[in-house]
Amino acid sequence: xxxxxxxxxxxxxxxxxxxxxxxxxxxxxxxxxxxxxxxxxxxxxxxxxxxxxxxxxxxxxxxxxxxxxxxxxxxxxxxxxxxxxxxxxxxxxxxxxxxxxxxxxxxxxxxxxxxxxxxxxxxxxxxxxxxxxxxxxxxxxxxxxxxxxxxxxxxxxxxxxxxxxxxxxxxxxxxxxxxxxxxxxxxxxxxxxxxxxxxxxxxxxxxxxxxxxxxxxxxxxxxxxxxxxxxxxxxxxxxxxxxxxxxxxxxxxxxxxxxxxxxxxxxxxxxxxxxxxxxxxxxxxxxxxxxxxxxxxxxxxxxxxxxxxxxxxxxxxxxxxxxxxxxxxxxxxxxxxxxxxxxxxxxxxxxxxxxxxxxxxxxxxxxxxxxxxxxxxxxxxxxxxxxxxxxxxxxxxxxxxxxxxxxxxxxxxxxxxxxxxxxxxxxxxxxxxxxxxxxxxx
Ligand SMILES: Cc1ncc(COP(=O)(O)O)c(C=O)c1O
Numbered sequence: 001x002x003x004x005x006x007x008x009x010x011x012x013x014x015x016x017x018x019x020x021x022x023x024x025x026x027x028x029x030x031x032x033x034x035x036x037x038x039x040x041x042x043x044x045x046x047x048x049x050x051x052x053x054x055x056x057x058x059x060x061x062x063x064x065x066x067x068x069x070x071x072x073x074x075x076x077x078x079x080x081x082x083x084x085x086x087x088x089x090x091x092x093x094x095x096x097x098x099x100x101x102x103x104x105x106x107x108x109x110x111x112x113x114x115x116x117x118x119x120x121x122x123x124x125x126x127x128x129x130x131x132x133x134x135x136x137x138x139x140x141x142x143x144x145x146x147x148x149x150x151x152x153x154x155x156x157x158x159x160x161x162x163x164x165x166x167x168x169x170x171x172x173x174x175x176x177x178x179x180x181x182x183x184x185x186x187x188x189x190x191x192x193x194x195x196x197x198x199x200x201x202x203x204x205x206x207x208x209x210x211x212x213x214x215x216x217x218x219x220x221x222x223x224x225x226x227x228x229x230x231x232x233x234x235x236x237x238x239x240x241x242x243x244x245x246x247x248x249x250x251x252x253x254x255x256x257x258x259x260x261x262x263x264x265x266x267x268x269x270x271x272x273x274x275x276x277x278x279x280x281x282x283x284x285x286x287x288x289x290x291x292x293x294x295x296x297x298x299x300x301x302x303x304x305x306x307x308x309x310x311x312x313x314x315x316x317x318x319x320x321x322x323x324x325x326x327x328x329x330x331x332x333x334x335x336x337x338x339x340x341x342x343x344x345x346x347x348x349x350x351x352x353x354x355x356x357x358x359x360x361x362x363x364x365x366x367x368x369x370x371x372x373x374x375x376x377x378x379x380x381x382x383x384x385x386x387x388x389x390x391x392x393x394x395x396x397x398x399x400x401x402x403x404x405x406x407x408x409x410x411x412x413x414x415x416x417x418x419x420x421x422x423x424x425x426x427x428x429x430x431x432x433x434x435x436x437x438x439x440x441x442x
Contacts, residue, residue: 004035004036004396004399004400005400006053006055006399006400007053007055008036008037008039008051008053008055009053010040010052010053011037011038011039011040011051011052011053012037014040014052015037015038015039015040018038025038026038029150030064033407034407035392035395035396035399035407036396039051039052040052044059044067044071044072045070045071045072046070046071046072046416047059047070047071047414047416047417047418047421048071049071049404055402056402057399057402057403057404058402058403058404058421058424058425059071059404059414060403060404060405060406060411060412060413060425061404061405061406061412062412062414063283064278064406065253065257065278065279065366065412066278066279066280066281066282066283067279067282067283067412067414067416068256068257068279068282068323068327068332068336068414068415069282069323069326069327069332069414069415069416070414070415070416070417071283071416073282073322073323073326073415073416075322075325075326076281076282076283076284076319076322076323076326078322079318079319079321079322080284080315080318080319080322082318083096083314083315083317083318084314084315084318086314087314088313088314088315089309089310089313089314090314091309093312094312094314094317096314096317096318096321097116097312097317099321100116100317100320100321101114101116103321103324104276104288104290107260107261107265107324108255108261108262108264108265108274108276108290109261109264109265109270110249110264110270110271110272110273110274110290110291110292111274111288111290111291112290112291112292112293112296113290113291113292113293113296113297113299113300114288114289114290114291114296115288115289115296115299115306115311116286116287116288116311116312116316116317117286117287117288117289117306117308117311118285118286118287118308118310118311118316119149119277119285119287120148120149120250120252120275120277120278120287121148121149121150121151122149122151122287122308123252123275123276123277123287123288123289124148124149124151124153124154124215124250124252124275125149125151125153126289126299126304126306127213127215127248127273127274127275127289127291128140128153128154128212128213128215128248129304129306130273130289130291130295130296130298130299130304131212131213131246131248131272131273132212132213133298133303133304134212134246134295134298135211135212135213135244135245135246137209137210137211137212137245138188138210138212139187139188139189139190139207139210139211139212140153140154140188140189140190140211140212140213140214140215141190141191141192141200141203141204141207141211141213141214141215141245142154142156142157142189142190142191142214142215142216143157143191143192143193143194143216143217143220143379143380144157144160144166144172144191144192144193144194144379144380144381145157145158145159145194145220145222145223145224145379145380145383146158146194146215146216146217146220146222146223146250147217147222148215148217148250148252148275149252150177150178152181152182152185153185153188153189154189154215155176155177155178155181155185156174156175156176156177156181156185156186156189156191157172157174157175157177157189157191158177158222159175159177159223159380160175160380160384162384163381163384163385166380166381169192169193169196169199169381170199170202170203172191172192172193173191174186174189174190174191190203190207190211193379193380193381194216194220194226194378194379194380195220195226195228195229195232195378195379196378196379197229197231197232197235197236197239200214200235200236200239201235201239204239204243204245205243208243208244208245211243211245212245212246213240213245213246213247213248213272213273214236214239214240214245214246214247214248215248215249215250216233216236216247216248216249216250217249217250217251217252217253217254218233218249218250218251218254218262218263218264218267218269219253219254219258219263219362219363219366220379220380221253221254221362221366221410222253222408222410223380223383223408224361224368224370224377224380224382224383224386224409225361225362225363225366225367225368225410226361226368226377226378226379226382226383227361227362227363228267229378233267233269234267234269236269237269237270237271240272246272246273246295247271247272247273248271248272248273248274248275249262249263249264249269249271249273249274249275250274250275251263251264251274251275251276252275252276252277252278252287253278253279253366254266255274255275255276255277255278255279255280256276256278256279256280256323256324256327257278257279257333257336257365257366257412258333258363258365259333260324260327260328260333262274262276271291272291272292272295273289273290273291273292273295274289274290274291275287275288275289275290276288276290279323280320280323281316281319281320281323282319282322282323283319284315284316284319284320285310285316286312286316286317286319286320289306326415327415330415332415333365335415336364336365336413336414336415337363337364337365338364339364339413339417339419339422340362340363340364340365340366340367340411340413341364342419342422343367343411343413343422343425343426344360344362344364344367346422346423346425346426346429347360347369347426347429348360350426350429350430350433350434351433353430354433354434354436354437354442355437355442356371356390356433356436356437356442357371357372357373358370358371358372359371359372359374359375359377359386361377362411364413365412365413366410366411366412366413367410367411368408368409368410368411369391369394369405369409369411370383370386370387370391370409371386371387371390371391371394372385372386372387373385374386386409390436390440391408391409392407393436393439394409394432394433394436395407395409397431397432397435397436398428398429398432401428401431401432402428403425403428403429
């Protein structure tokens with residue numbers, strides 16, 4: 001365990017106790033990698049989260065993205081309470097579920113028809129099953145470093161121990177993320193570096209007879225917060241159309257965050273199927289698989305099975321409706337871009353003052369900070385060249401200053417952050433980065 005200037009005595013004792021009942025002391029693999037060890041929290045309010053040792057953090061993790069309105073938003077809480085009082089789950093339809101579906105039809109270009117699930121992973125899984133059923137082809141082309149949940153179909157190529165282990169750009173090794181995958185699972189996955197349209201074109205031309213879909217995050221949020229190169233998403237659309245392949249946008253992070261209609265609205269590229277989750281209900285479990293009617297028809301008529309006991313439970317639907325309502329009335333998307341860009345500009349200024357080799361990139365509502373000689377990063381292979389040790393030093397230094405950031409360098413902005421919060425974070429980053437520069441003799 002690392003050392004920290006804050007006291008985490010209670011958290012440490014609880015974590016040690018948790019390791020005796022919860023596998024690894026946590027309920028999701030990603031929570032294990034926390035500084036100085038997985039912490040226990042007792043309260044989240046607005047842009048702040050407080051741990052059991054009373055350490056107060058200005059929160060830029062937002063629970064890995066969902067809390068787009070901040071913690072415990074009163075409107076969301078009120079609507080969840082009201083919906084719960086009228087019943088939690090009917091194993092039948094209810095009006096708010098219909099209202100949410102109609103609202104999403106209005107907002108999301110590809111959402112002609114949809115089904116609700118509980119997690120992004122489930123919706124990704126549904127999309128892949130549907131793409132195979134539509135095309136009657138077995139393989140899915142995905143991109144190195146993209147994350148589409150933790151299910152078997154997509155548990156390859158998420159990361160790599162080294163660039164060497166990844167194999168060539170043209171024919172990457174299909175690296176499994178976990179033990180326990182089906183023996184032939186890797187054969188159904190094709191992998192390429194992201195943002196290289198020429199490679200996609202070549203690969204698809206050679207494998208179009210066996211490719212059901214191309215799935216991509218429209219912004220590569222999970223490894224470096226990398227924007228698509230100009231024309232890349234449009235190119236994917238055109239290649240898919242030409243070869244009878246479905247284009248799937250995984251908007252679990254970009255959805256609602258970049259615009260209420262997702263990245264597909266921002267970039268004006270409409271996929272065949274898309275997946276929304278995370279920010280959709282400000283922390284309540286709901287996701288949606290949405291798509292063109294001609295494809296979703298296979299789910300409608302039961303050719304492709306999608307199910308789930310808790311799907312569209314009353315409180316989650318109410319939370320989603322309330323979140324969208326608040327985002328519309330508060331002009332949240334405009335605010336996230338404005339605050340995100342202000343924070344990015346502040347960090348860039350410190351980078352210039354300290355002379356540290358850093359890259360601050362992303363659209364604003366989310367962005368990534370890495371320590372690298374590169375001035376542009378376009379795919380996982382690029383982002384792996386960053387200095388992980390300096391990054392940890394930064395994340396840990398910020399945590400000691402009371403600023404909570406996701407361990408891999410990703411920052412999320414919420415509607416609850418204020419300009420004063422942003423400037424406070426910039427001031428703290430200046431302290432931490434100046435220390436790092438001094439310690440590393442920059
Ligand atoms: C782009 C993307 N897709 C899918 C998922 C999986 O969503 P969930 O964790 O809700 O299953 C995530 C989660 O981080 C994600 O970032």
